[in-house]
Amino acid sequence: xxxxxxxxxxxxxxxxxxxxxxxxxxxxxxxxxxxxxxxxxxxxxxxxxxxxxxxxxxxxxxxxxxxxxxxxxxxxxxxxxxxxxxxxxxxxxxxxxxxxxxxxxxxxxxxxxxxxxxxxxxxxxxxxxxxxxxxxxxxxxxxxxxxxxxxxxxxxxxxxxxxxxxxxxxxxxxxxxxxxxxxxxxxxxxxxxxxxxxxxxxxxxxxxxxxxxxxxxxxxxxxxxxxxxxxxxxxxxxxxxxxxxxxxxxxxxxxxxxxxxxxxxxxxxxxxxxxxxxxxxxxxxxxxxxxxxxxxxxxxxxxxxxxxxxxxxxxxxxxxxxxxxxxxxxxxxxxxxxxxxxxxxxxxxxxxxxxxxxxxxxxxxxxxxxxxxxxxxx
Ligand code: FEO
Numbered sequence: 001x002x003x004x005x006x007x008x009x010x011x012x013x014x015x016x017x018x019x020x021x022x023x024x025x026x027x028x029x030x031x032x033x034x035x036x037x038x039x040x041x042x043x044x045x046x047x048x049x050x051x052x053x054x055x056x057x058x059x060x061x062x063x064x065x066x067x068x069x070x071x072x073x074x075x076x077x078x079x080x081x082x083x084x085x086x087x088x089x090x091x092x093x094x095x096x097x098x099x100x101x102x103x104x105x106x107x108x109x110x111x112x113x114x115x116x117x118x119x120x121x122x123x124x125x126x127x128x129x130x131x132x133x134x135x136x137x138x139x140x141x142x143x144x145x146x147x148x149x150x151x152x153x154x155x156x157x158x159x160x161x162x163x164x165x166x167x168x169x170x171x172x173x174x175x176x177x178x179x180x181x182x183x184x185x186x187x188x189x190x191x192x193x194x195x196x197x198x199x200x201x202x203x204x205x206x207x208x209x210x211x212x213x214x215x216x217x218x219x220x221x222x223x224x225x226x227x228x229x230x231x232x233x234x235x236x237x238x239x240x241x242x243x244x245x246x247x248x249x250x251x252x253x254x255x256x257x258x259x260x261x262x263x264x265x266x267x268x269x270x271x272x273x274x275x276x277x278x279x280x281x282x283x284x285x286x287x288x289x290x291x292x293x294x295x296x297x298x299x300x301x302x303x304x305x306x307x308x309x310x311x312x313x314x315x316x317x318x319x320x321x322x323x324x325x326x327x328x329x330x331x332x333x334x335x336x337x338x339x340x341x342x343x344x345x346x347x348x349x350x351x352x353x354x355x356x357x358x359x360x361x362x363x364x365x366x367x368x369x370x371x372x373x374x375x376x377x378x
Pocket of ligand 1: 083
C-alpha cells in the first residue's frame, strides 16, 4: 500500500501501487504499475481520477487520511479507461454530492461502464475552468492520448499538470517521485510505455506538447508511474522526439521465430552484415521475448527486419501476432525486410513482406532460404 503523500501545498498523491501486475493492455510490466489519483484540498476538495476497481478501498483510505470526515466536492475524470475509472462506483457511493467533470466522450463511456451508479456529470472542454476557492483548474482535452475522452488538467497556482496517460511510465516498484528512480530506468520505462501505448498518436502528442510549452509547469502528475520534477525536461524532449516519428538511422531491430534454427541463422547473418556496416543491431527471438519488449526497442529503429519459418503454408503464430500488434501501433517511415527458411512452400516470407509493405514500410529484397543457408553463407 502506497499511502498518501503531499506533493505540494494542498496537493496529495492518494492512488495505489500494483507492483505485481504482469501486463497492461498487452504490454509486459516488469515493475508493475500504479493507478495514480490526486487530491487537491482548497476551500473545496477535488479528486483527480480514480483507481482500478480492486483498489477502491485503498483509495478511500488514503483520501480519509487527508480529509477525515470532510467531503469531496469535485471529481475530475481525465480518462474513463477502467484502470482509472474502476473505483467510480465506490467513490460516488461514499461521496454522493460530488460533482464530476470530464469530456462529453467520458460522460458517454462512464454511463455505459457504470449504469448502476448515480452521479452528476458536468461536461467540460477546451478553455473551461473550475474554481475551488484559491485555486483554479484549467481543462485541456487531449483526445486519443490515450482514448477519445482523454483530458489533462492544469493547476497554474501550483504549476502542476495532471497529465493522465500522457508522460506516464509503468513503474510500480514503490518510488513516488522521479528523483527516487535511476534516470536510466525512468527513461527506459517511459520509452517502453510510449512505444506500446502512445505510439499511434504522435500528432496528438505533438499538439499537447505545444500546449504544455505555453504554460508554466514544474511538476507533472501522470496517471501511471512516478511524479515528474527534475527529469521532466528529459521526458518532454524524449516525447517530442518519439512523437515526431524520428528514428536512429543506424539502429536495426531484427525479430523472428524459428522452428529448427534455420531462420535464426539468417537473423544472425543479418546481424553480422549490419554490424559490419556500423549499425547498432538488436536481435529478438519471439520464442523467449514478449513482443511488447521488441516494440520498446524498435521505436528508435529505422530498420525493422522480421523473419519466420513457414509452417503449413503460414508464418508462425508468434510472428503473426507480433505483426498484428505492430500494425496497430502504426510505426512510420521505416525500412523493412522479410526473411525466413522453409521446407517445401515458403509463404511466410511473402506474407511478412506484404504485411510490412501494407504498413507503409520501404522494403528491402526478401531473404528466402530452403531448408538451410549453404555453408559458405552460414
Ligand atoms: Fe491508464 Fe488509458 O488508461
